[in-house]
Amino acid sequence: MTTYIIRRLLIMPITLMGVTFLIFAMMQILGPVERSALYVRDVPKTENQINAIIERYGLADPIHFQYWYWLVGRQDPQTGDVVGGILRGDLGFSRTGREPVIDMLQRRFPATLELALWAMIPIIAGGIWMGMKAALNHNRPVDQVSRVFATLGWSIPTFVLGLLLLLIFYARLGWFAPGRLSTQFALEVTRPGFIQYTKMMTVDALLNLRFDIFIDALTHLVMPVITLAVIQWALLLRVTRSSMLEEMRQDYVRTARSKGLKERTVVNRHIRRNALIPVVTIAGATLAGLMNGAVVTETIFNYPGLGQMAAEAAVTLDVITMLGFALFNGILFIGAYLIVDILYVVIDPRIRLS
Amino acid sequence: MTTILDVRNLVTRFYTEDGVVHAVNGISYTLDEGESMAIVGESGSGKSVGVMSIMGLIPSPPGKVEAGEVLYNGRDLLKLSPEELRQLRGSEIAMIFQDPMTSLNPVLTVGLQMTEALELHLNMSSAQAKERAVEMLQLVGIPNAADRLDDYPHQFSGGQRQRLMIAMALSCNPSILIADEPTTALDVTIQAQIIELVQKLQQELGMAIIWITHDLGVVAGMVQKLAVMYAGFIVEYGSVHDLYNLTSHPYTLGLLNSIPKVDARERTRLSSIEGLPPDLLMEPKRCPFAPRCTFAVERCWEENPPLISIAPAHSSACWQWEVVRSQSKVGVAA
Amino acid sequence: MSQKNGKEVLVSVNDLKLHFPIMRGVIRRQVGAVKAVDGVTFDIYKGETLGLVGESGCGKSTAGRAILQLLKPTAGEVYFEDRDLTKLSKGDLRRARRHMQMIFQDPQASLNPRLTVGSIISEPLEIHNVGDRESRKERVQELLRVVGLNPYFISRYPHEFSGGQRQRIGIARALATNPSFIVADEPISALDVSIQAQVVNLLDDLKAELGLTYLFIAHDLSMVRYISDRVAVMYLGKIVELGSRDDVYDRPYHPYTQALLSAIPIPDPDKEARRERIILKGEVPSPANPPTGCRFHTRCQYATEICSQQDPEFRNLGTAVQSHMVACHHAEKFM
């Protein structure tokens, strides 16, 4: 197992490098003018300024030089400062956000993370629980109903679901509103009295013992969480269900029954443990799905996370922000898939001990 | 000897998309305390389904036990509630299966799989159960038993896994052990080891054994009684001696003749049963063996012969049993 | 064709080895090898059936595949009609395959489920451009008749047939190009007892009729007796005993052969009760790490010190005409 993990760890930098190649290649589709945004600290004013930047940072140099500059940065021949360089954490300047891309990512990531974490609760609880229920009642009403819901949930586009929720719960019923906080609290959390430990509103509100803010943040999360969760919930339900059905047919289940074990023990101890192993393998896909969903969901519900930023940048063709976002995602998911793979190996004794 | 298991007219069918599979068509046999018997038949003969029906392990749907009685110490198992039947399984009647690799749970330790039945049926504490598990593992010949409780099934070799299955099945001291082709997946030399082990354990522990197999040769030396199954029927039933020497059903005779004889002096042609077993989707009206039978007469195509007693403790389901018996080993000699 | 003892040698296997590399570690370096076949030498005479027997993992199937060059041997030579197959070019080998065929263990897995019986059987003919469409169809129907199937089934699919019938289809495919040599890799072990006898008889009839030569691979000694002229017993990648059928069955010199013979069940309760069985200890060791010296010494009741140190020579204890080869230090004890 350890050699597998080490091998996996050694492949990681190769994949990472491939990711930088891919993003750099996409960047090369752009002209030098757009790329100049990598090296500025403000929205450039005139054409001359831009040309000067292209000249100064070698944006018209051969490709392999440019790749190197992009990685490690470029010394400004006048000031002597090093500018740019993704390895230094400099991803350029965001036209939409009017701030460095890296700052924007840092500021907005906690909001998306908070959304994703809350969404995990219904996904895991509902998906696994209903998947097991459905499998144990194979072809009975519970199974049929959950299959119908799973197929519907799987088929409905996120943006349609989000808008339908808005139509019902906001426009008609007025229960929930878009945004992240109500106006009265939105200002309050920026004041010195409220310490933003994690920048995740629900968590910070609890840490500051502000239950009113906690409740407010939570009500704002209800619609986006549902929107984000439905597809992944449907996916998990299906995977759990088919994995359970598969395991229920195995010989060892017959052995367990022949020992006279209670049906509860057969299911909980024998079947479930085997059935959940494949479920772990789709955890990576679930996380990726949440990020996909976040782009649409945050846009619809005006929720200030990474997804909303990306959608805005995409509409305004702010490519530097997009590429920064892509790089961030690349690194995030290389890590996430690595953890999932290792987890899978650790969970299954057949692999762990061989 | 007291009869411990009395199966009467057991019928099991499967209701599939393609039609009704007539898997077991009214079989009857008895098993005495401490006795060992074998049920012999080819794949699809209903030999496994028959015992699974007794244990309440038929997947339902599509399977259904449709008729019959299974008297275990006088109680009809088919009338028990699922909960009552569950309590009997593993403690009174235990099973081992064909493929020890897939029959053990791959993600649970051997120790856990050994002790769970003990804790459930014998109310042992976890320490007691562990002690008993180690004892059983030693009994079936697993070296360093105490150290191996935390291992997983894949860390054992094929033969050892079957030993684990046996240890697990016998740990609660059942009075009947049902062995469903336990040696088929194993190599010949390992097969010999396992057979010897089961025989030794039977002598020590005294349980009755129902040995299910497709190979008449394997069981010849180890059981007292035989039931030969074909297409869901028991076609011949009796003591081992009678079945081998006074064979009275053409299928049994065919099976015996198609087994290669290692001790034969001359290289002869193998005799074989031509044709194929019948389609179980068809309602059995005539003798199911008639199309492959060299002894068949017109009556065989019209009427399915019942299993009738032809001698004390020997029955056959064949209209021509007397003719067949004259062709059997002893019959020919005489 | 080369001669030996007045018999024509069709296939000659010389020190054949096939090692599967074991790749371990971070960069998948080869750290060892599973010595599936580790130096096997024997001849197959024209028109005979050589039975190759051993337990699972002893390398018998691998040997069969290595002889047909379906797996690339690590070392050694395989002469077929005096040509070394291991040295043939890809094209020459493909053409040579017309004369040597294989029958597989699992008739279900060896027939492509998407092809009709007709296309399965005529495939080798198409590959080697034998005849036109019409004559191929006639040939297929003839082959079906030969293996005891109704030629009417030519456009049916494998899944419609029973195991024994499928094996007949596999045999018909192997016969299509009129080969002279057939490797039958456990052709009966997936079949029911009553069907096994049918298939063995069929193979035996075909051999007599068509003058075939078989390498018949099996995992126990019982059926082999009925079809083989000579028998080779394999253990952990090596042949431990090789001799005529009667020699091997009546006068086994190797303790492993003796154990295999004694493990065969006898369908007779009286004989079975009287018989002394040799129960071997333990299981077959891993071919990745075989025991030193004689590979069988870990399970052998006669093993002495020399057995664990020295690999026994594969020597002839029979006559020059009828050889009886054995690899055991103590073989004389059983003479």
Add this chain to the structure above:
Amino acid sequence: MTINTSEAVTPAGRPAGIPLDEGFLRPPSRLEKAVGPEWARLIKGIFTNPLSVLGLIIVTGFILVALFAPVLAPPPKPGANPYQIPRDGFLPEPKPPGTPWNKNAPYYVPRWYSLTGNEEWVHLLGTTGGQYDIWYALVWGTRTALLAGTAVVAVSAIVGILIGSVAGYFGGLVDEVLMRILEIFVVFPSLVAVLVLSSILVPIFGRSLWPAMIALIVFGWMGYARLLRGDILSNKERDYVMAARASGARDTHIILKHVLPNAIFPTLVFLSLDMGSIVLSFAALSFLGVGVEPGYADWGQIVSFARNYIVSLDTFWYVIVFPAIALLLYGLGWNLLGDALRDILDPKLRGKIG
């Protein structure tokens, strides 16, 4: 050369004329004779399962709508670009279903229109803000969806199948390199990657179908490649491949006749599911505003109009509800079909009798 394998027996009383090993072959159905057993099972399975029949009806319905678009929603004048949604003025406020057309009404009234009970042209499903006719947008949007979806799926499937079969059949270094490259592409959450790439491509191709389509292909082939590679890997170890090799077959013969036909079915399932999900992603992109020019007949765009009326969605419900139904049905149709295919083809669920 005939060998009588049946010398032993001719049982008395056996009905004459049946050869010994005739067995009990069921006569093949006409369908099986025509297309072979696997396809016959597939077709029979699709037509006997109510859910897949429903899916088939939905998908066929969409295809018919696309085919008869000029009759269902005639453009304002003959020869006008039909993909440009006609606008009935420029008023910002949507109009409810049944409002009469003032400007740019269809140039003729087809016969079916009398079924609606109206004599003059009305906006059957209302208009969006900016007075785009929703009925027209949905009808012609079906064409857009089917054309773009089919094109994207076809190209990604071909690319994926090529790469997958090369990697799977040749294995070794080729496989290793291709799989490392594939890994780089799968690291990004799909919608994120597609959003980034299409926003980069917009300046080059202008606002049209192309940026989104290209991006969906670039990040859409991996599923096919992975799936096919795995199936080929397992198929090429089968005995029948060994048997073909033993008969002297060439590699190309083995791939085309034995490996691919047996490995392709799971890819078909994936293809069917992809037909649904590609269109939904496509719609999500144009919903976010990265895609076609304003006024192009496209489902995503028509939904994006609803974003301007979030607060008053309960008044303007038709802006979201009708497009939502179209999108949901489309996704549902393909998913039902794909699920049914999966159930029919799953070898583990096959032929199980207790």
